[in-house]
Amino acid sequence: MVHRSPIFRHVMAAALAAGLGPLANAVPAKAAPTKSNPHPSVILITIDTLRADHVGCYGAEAVKTPTLDGLARDGVVFERAISQVPLTWPSHAVILTGTYPFQNGVQDFTGQPLAPQFRSVAQSFKQAGYATGAVVSAFVLDRSWGLGRGFDFYDDAFSAETFQKKDIGLVDRRAEESIDHAIAWLKKTPRRPFFLWLHLYDPHSPYDPPEPYRSEYRSHPYDGEIAYADHELGRLMAWLKQNKLYDSSVIVALSDHGESLGEHGEDEHGFFVYNATVHVPLIVKPPAGSGIQAQRRRDPVETAAVAPSLLQLAGVKDSIQTQFQTPSMFAAAGARDAAYSETFYPFSSFGWSPLRALETGRYHYIEAPQPELYDMVADPEEKTNRAGEQTATVAVLEGKLQQRLKVNPFAAKTSAVTDAKLNPDAAEKLRALGYMAYHSPVGDAVVGSGQADPKEKLWEFNAILKATDAFQIGDDEKAKALLAAVREKDPDIYIVAFLLGETALRRQNWEEAATELKKCLELNPNFDQAMTGLARALDKLGNPSEARQWLDRALKFNSQNYRVWYELGHLESRTDKPAAVRAYEKAITIQPNFAPVRRDLGMLQFQQQNYSEAAEHLGKAADLGLDEAPLFNFLGISYSRTDRLQKAVATYQRALKLDPDYAEAHLNLGFAYQRLGRAEQAGKEYDQACRLDDKLCRFVPGHGR
Ligand SMILES: [Zn+2]
Numbered sequence: 001m002v003h004r005s006p007i008f009r010h011v012m013a014a015a016l017a018a019g020l021g022p023l024a025n026a027v028p029a030k031a032a033p034t035k036s037n038p039h040p041s042v043i044l045i046t047i048d049t050l051r052a053d054h055v056g057c058y059g060a061e062a063v064k065t066p067t068l069d070g071l072a073r074d075g076v077v078f079e080r081a082i083s084q085v086p087l088t089w090p091s092h093a094v095i096l097t098g099t100y101p102f103q104n105g106v107q108d109f110t111g112q113p114l115a116p117q118f119r120s121v122a123q124s125f126k127q128a129g130y131a132t133g134a135v136v137s138a139f140v141l142d143r144s145w146g147l148g149r150g151f152d153f154y155d156d157a158f159s160a161e162t163f164q165k166k167d168i169g170l171v172d173r174r175a176e177e178s179i180d181h182a183i184a185w186l187k188k189t190p191r192r193p194f195f196l197w198l199h200l201y202d203p204h205s206p207y208d209p210p211e212p213y214r215s216e217y218r219s220h221p222y223d224g225e226i227a228y229a230d231h232e233l234g235r236l237m238a239w240l241k242q243n244k245l246y247d248s249s250v251i252v253a254l255s256d257h258g259e260s261l262g263e264h265g266e267d268e269h270g271f272f273v274y275n276a277t278v279h280v281p282l283i284v285k286p287p288a289g290s291g292i293q294a295q296r297r298r299d300p301v302e303t304a305a306v307a308p309s310l311l312q313l314a315g316v317k318d319s320i321q322t323q324f325q326t327p328s329m330f331a332a333a334g335a336r337d338a339a340y341s342e343t344f345y346p347f348s349s350f351g352w353s354p355l356r357a358l359e360t361g362r363y364h365y366i367e368a369p370q371p372e373l374y375d376m377v378a379d380p381e382e383k384t385n386r387a388g389e390q391t392a393t394v395a396v397l398e399g400k401l402q403q404r405l406k407v408n409p410f411a412a413k414t415s416a417v418t419d420a421k422l423n424p425d426a427a428e429k430l431r432a433l434g435y436m437a438y439h440s441p442v443g444d445a446v447v448g449s450g451q452a453d454p455k456e457k458l459w460e461f462n463a464i465l466k467a468t469d470a471f472q473i474g475d476d477e478k479a480k481a482l483l484a485a486v487r488e489k490d491p492d493i494y495i496v497a498f499l500l501g502e503t504a505l506r507r508q509n510w511e512e513a514a515t516e517l518k519k520c521l522e523l524n525p526n527f528d529q530a531m532t533g534l535a536r537a538l539d540k541l542g543n544p545s546e547a548r549q550w551l552d553r554a555l556k557f558n559s560q561n562y563r564v565w566y567e568l569g570h571l572e573s574r575t576d577k578p579a580a581v582r583a584y585e586k587a588i589t590i591q592p593n594f595a596p597v598r599r600d601l602g603m604l605q606f607q608q609q610n611y612s613e614a615a616e617h618l619g620k621a622a623d624l625g626l627d628e629a630p631l632f633n634f635l636g637i638s639y640s641r642t643d644r645l646q647k648a649v650a651t652y653q654r655a656l657k658l659d660p661d662y663a664e665a666h667l668n669l670g671f672a673y674q675r676l677g678r679a680e681q682a683g684k685e686y687d688q689a690c691r692l693d694d695k696l697c698r699f700v701p702g703h704g705r
Helices: 007-016 065-074 088-097 121-127 161-173 175-189 219-240 302-315 345-348 393-407 411-419 425-431 442-447 456-471 476-489 496-508 510-523 528-539 544-557 562-572 577-590 595-607 611-623 629-641 646-660 663-675 679-692 695-699
Strands: 044-047 075-081 133-135 153-155 193-198 249-254 279-286 295-297 341-343 355-359 363-367 372-375
Touching: 044 088, 044 219, 044 302, 044 341, 044 393, 065 075, 065 219, 065 249, 065 279, 075 341, 088 153, 088 302, 088 476, 088 695, 121 133, 121 302, 121 510, 133 175, 153 355, 175 193, 175 219, 193 219, 193 372, 249 456, 279 302, 295 345, 295 679, 363 393, 372 393, 456 476, 456 496, 476 629, 476 695, 496 528, 510 528, 528 611, 544 562, 562 577, 577 595, 595 629, 629 663, 663 695, 679 695
Parallel strands: 044 193, 044 249, 075 295, 133 153, 133 193
Antiparallel strands: 075 279, 249 279, 341 355, 355 363, 363 372
């Protein structure tokens, strides 16, 4: 379903045909703070996955966005804003650092965090005496990726602990909660200029707006999410106005990328770099007295220009300005004449070709194995590829693109990025958000033979996405049929074997899991996630020595993969308990909040009668949200054995709440009551235990006498 307004396209086309370039949109060169307001507060709002043409002030008619439209009336609307990368985390790294993805190394979500030498505008504002706060709404922007630097307050709330406790629901949150947190922070912030970055995630899939938007936008729920996010944003604007902060502040609203909604065969974003996903809304409301008039600009601008523009409008000078790779949107010399974008997602996760593109006011050129050129005036929907006939234009734009790519003052510092490995914890959360998060180390043979063009692989990509969805709802038959078809077309694609192997593991089909994961490792020999799963399958099949070989190999490749240490501990626990304890402890050092390893280490300590250590780890597993009756039973015994009887009672009661017919827990609770001198309650528990399981009767004090 596509809601791109035809009226908007006419307006656009007319403007472009009239040759309105950057100069026609010139603004006062000295767009700068005034004496009475030397350092205005700055609010940066990023609304995830928001297509420009689904915003009222960009011509959308099917969705109500009064808040953004209001900002547009008071500010500068950039009609041709281009995101440098259609993926959440890399795009935000661009916005906050003013550098390009190929420079800062954050090219997809499977890489490592932003390298420490990259400065964020938050650091610049902090240095200038601003209070700095961020409220982000999805795990992809969790502080662990490196964007927390410079913020006094970074409200992510997707810590491993929360994640384990509350399950996958908390890998993102709705606008209502984020806006509440933003307002609460503003209320607490002392009277000095502030820099607030607010990120809202609602328009990102799945499209599931709350009422009344769910009903009102039933046939186009993506718009319902937009209308909802805009409505919530309205509360923040109202609060700013009530507190006399609206006029005086710089307010910038934009999106990190769009959403394809089926155009070009792509449903969401990240795979291609067409305008459906790289053209974003960008509105800048300047502070009162800046001299910048409310207006609409049609020159192409990049989201990399946001950070330089924020500093300029706030009158802040900082060393980050030497890091910026593009001037402010309000610079006297004018912005760039072409906007860059790229995606490495097809490459990093599947081994297909990356895509790079350059958009001028007139043309959109996409560098791919089969290059593409679109005339944005005649063909704004990018339906007719003119690369074959307009070879001279292609050559010019390819030359410009290569010039761009040559500029990399950070090259030496980010070269390690190619070795990045996906941390398994991050992979799990990313998958909970619906991402196909894998990291495919592409072999030299593949690179040498030339990578496939993503547009030739679209069918495979969509089939894999559909298969993942089908597995998630338990429709294995459909998923397997889809993957079989992909495999027939492309026998070398390792993700198919990996998905089949992972699912077989979850379904406890150990034979099938081992077969598929071995196949996966033949196609992608360095894939440590597959090695871990294969080891578990082999162990279950009674082959622990081969299982161990795979774990050793996985550790050689990625010694920080705590799941490998966990599996190793499990393997050792049968024959060498001290070695098992060491392996589990290693896993905990890497990831202290992985609940299953806490549980299993606690049980191992329990078996060795180390009750104090057992209580510590089992207690931590319970705190992390493992809700298992036996866990509470053994934790209760550990407390009892270390003379913490009140705690033992409460813990047995938790076990019984989960499983009221748990005979051992009744018996143990009876013992604890007895030691506390509560004979009557003890008697009741003994009776229950004996009634539920007569084998336990002989343990009841005085029984049979
Ligand atoms: Zn995003």
